Amino acid sequence: MKMKYYIGFILLCIAFSVDAQSPKQIVHSCVKKFELINSYKAKVHLDFDLPDINMKSRDAKVYYKKPNKFKIKSQGILFLPKQNPYESFDLLRDTNAYTAVLVNEEIVQQKKCKIILVVPTKQEDIILCKLWIEDRNQLIYKIQLTTKSNGTILADYYYGSYIKSGLPDKTIYEIEMNKFKIPKALAVDLNGKKKVKKSTGANTGTIQMLFTEYQINIPVTEI
Amino acid sequence: MKLITFELYKIFSKPRTYIAYGSILIIIFLIEFALKASGEEYLDFILNTFKDSFVLEGNILNGYMVSFIILQTLIIQMPLLVALVTGDLISGEASSGTIKILLTKPNSRSAIFFSKWISGELYTASIVMILGIISLLCGVLLFGIGDLMVLKSDGVEIIQSQDLIWRFGLTFCFAILGLSVVATLSMMISTYVDNSISPIILTMAIIILFTIIGTMDVPLFDFIRPYLFTTHMIIWKNMFDQQLDFLLIWKSSIVLIIHIIVFYWVGWYHFKHKDILN
Numbered sequence: 042m043k044m045k046y047y048i049g050f051i052l053l054c055i056a057f058s059v060d061a062q063s064p065k066q067i068v069h070s071c072v073k074k075f076e077l078i079n080s081y082k083a084k085v086h087l088d089f090d091l092p093d094i095n096m097k098s099r100d101a102k103v104y105y106k107k108p109n110k111f112k113i114k115s116q117g118i119l120f121l122p123k124q125n126p127y128e129s130f131d132l133l134r135d136t137n138a139y140t141a142v143l144v145n146e147e148i149v150q151q152k153k154c155k156i157i158l159v160v161p162t163k164q165e166d167i168i169l170c171k172l173w174i175e176d177r178n179q180l181i182y183k184i185q186l187t188t189k190s191n192g193t194i195l196a197d198y199y200y201g202s203y204i205k206s207g208l209p210d211k212t213i214y215e216i217e218m219n220k221f222k223i224p225k226a227l228a229v230d231l232n233g234k235k236k237v238k239k240s241t242g243a244n245t246g247t248i249q250m251l252f253t254e255y256q257i258n259i260p261v262t263e264i
Numbered sequence: 265m266k267l268i269t270f271e272l273y274k275i276f277s278k279p280r281t282y283i284a285y286g287s288i289l290i291i292i293f294l295i296e297f298a299l300k301a302s303g304e305e306y307l308d309f310i311l312n313t314f315k316d317s318f319v320l321e322g323n324i325l326n327g328y329m330v331s332f333i334i335l336q337t338l339i340i341q342m343p344l345l346v347a348l349v350t351g352d353l354i355s356g357e358a359s360s361g362t363i364k365i366l367l368t369k370p371n372s373r374s375a376i377f378f379s380k381w382i383s384g385e386l387y388t389a390s391i392v393m394i395l396g397i398i399s400l401l402c403g404v405l406l407f408g409i410g411d412l413m414v415l416k417s418d419g420v421e422i423i424q425s426q427d428l429i430w431r432f433g434l435t436f437c438f439a440i441l442g443l444s445v446v447a448t449l450s451m452m453i454s455t456y457v458d459n460s461i462s463p464i465i466l467t468m469a470i471i472i473l474f475t476i477i478g479t480m481d482v483p484l485f486d487f488i489r490p491y492l493f494t495t496h497m498i499i500w501k502n503m504f505d506q507q508l509d510f511l512l513i514w515k516s517s518i519v520l521i522i523h524i525i526v527f528y529w530v531g532w533y534h535f536k537h538k539d540i541l542n
Contacts, residue, residue, distance in 0.1 A: 092419075093418060093419030093420065094314075094419060094420055094422070095419065095420070095421045095422065095506045096421070096422035096506075097422070097424060097506070113321060114321070115321060115322060116322070116410075116425070117322050117410060117411040117422070117424055117425060118320065118321065118322035118323075118324055118410065118411040118413060118422050119320070119321040119322055120314070120318045120319075120320060121318060121319045121320075121321055122317075122318065122319070123316075123317055123318055123319050191316065191317065192316075192317070216317050216318070217317065218314075218317045219313045219314075219316055219317065220313070221313050221314065221418065221419050221420070222313065222417070222418070223310055223415055223417060246317075
């Protein structure tokens with residue numbers, strides 16, 4: 042009986058100690074988990090829903106090399122988010138480079154996630170990084186990155202087959218876009234009445250990336 | 265067939281015929297050279313708004329895009345190059361007096377008119393084909409291949425490279441059809457006058473007038489616009505829409521064919537009854 046109480050007490054202590062993790066520790070544990078990946082190659086299928094841009098889906102190949110080299114290669118034209126998805130990891134890697142604040146909790150993709158605000162302490166291009174982290178699996182489910190040069194980008198990560206490696210099966214980027222306008226003389230529709238797909242409401246576009254056939258920790262020479 | 269060969273021989277023995285080929289080649293080489301030298305700056309200027317939010321991957325300035333730019337630039341000048349030759353087919357004979365000799369031969373006036381028209385059409389097709397083949401060939405050799413980015417005033421369309429050859433093919437066929445209207449119109453005018461310059465100037469004046477009516481956003485012109493051949497001549501640009509509007513393409517093709525038939529008939533009727541003695 043005494044033993045039972047003892048085990049219960051220990052478990053309670055562990056539970057509290059987990060819960061008591063500081064926001065910085067939560068962020069760092071995600072980074073550490075991802076640090077196990079030195080490189081990867083994968084196939085990616087891209088779907089675009091961008092105002093003022095009419096284009097079909099594309100298949101491409103994606104390459105990653107530690108610490109932050111990331112490249113998507115395709116035979117055709119691709120519109121890719123200006124922010125490299127691993128750009129924020131540069132900041133998050135150094136725990137002295139930012140201040141982390143736990144602001145709330147939210148259910149994202151049926152997972153209870155902690156919302157952590159990361160504010161760089163030094164002068165960086167990144168102004169603010171908002172992370173939705175499920176600390177049990179040390180996974181980032183959502184990132185909102187606000188930068189000086191490129192505005193705000195929101196990325197949703199969906200995990201599946203490669204959850205153990207912390208690699209998403211699907212990523213959806215939501216990007217703020219400027220209104221596209223070029224002089225009529227440079228365009229082909231001097232007296233055209235047809236319009237390219239227009240934006241509805243705010244000028245934001247989405248790019249969906251579906252990753253398959255990951256090859257993890259293999260030599261990547263393509264980048 | 266003999267008459268057509270004879271007419272083709274006459275066309276290709278005139279120096280003015282080679283003005284079209286020469287100017288097309290010069291323009292193609294000039295544009296390709298200019299884009300090779302400073303095409304990236306041109307693209308940067310156009311795609312500046314996208315570059316704030318995106319990284320653009322892929323060979324944007326490729327042979328297909330260069331050919332598209334050339335086509336877009338040259339298609340405006342093409343009617344002049346066509347009218348330069350086809351406007352002279354009958355009036356040239358009248359001004360030099362050879363029409364009398366020609367019509368004393370045993371061939372019917374209808375056969376002579378038809379052979380002149382078909383020769384004019386072959387010449388028209390040849391300049392479009394030369395434009396298409398040379399611009400595509402040089403473009404692909406100099407800039408490689410890739411998707412085509414079609415720039416519109418309110419956005420862009422990306423057409424995948426595997427979809428481009430047949431679209432270019434359709435475009436050239438449609439350009440031939442459109443320019444055939446110009447060729448037939450100038451030939452029709454050519455039957456009414458006895459000098460070479462008037463049909464060329466009149467044809468160009470009509471095209472300019474119709475283009476202005478088609479471009480101006482005045483409600484009064486909305487009614488006239490669908491009946492102008494210049495409105496339908498530029499439908500080739502729709503070949504580079506992601507979703508092809510086949511109904512519109514068919515409609516425009518039919519309108520252009522009707523124009524050719526009407527201009528041909530008017531020209532033929534006047535030529536048939538033309539008094540060559542005065």
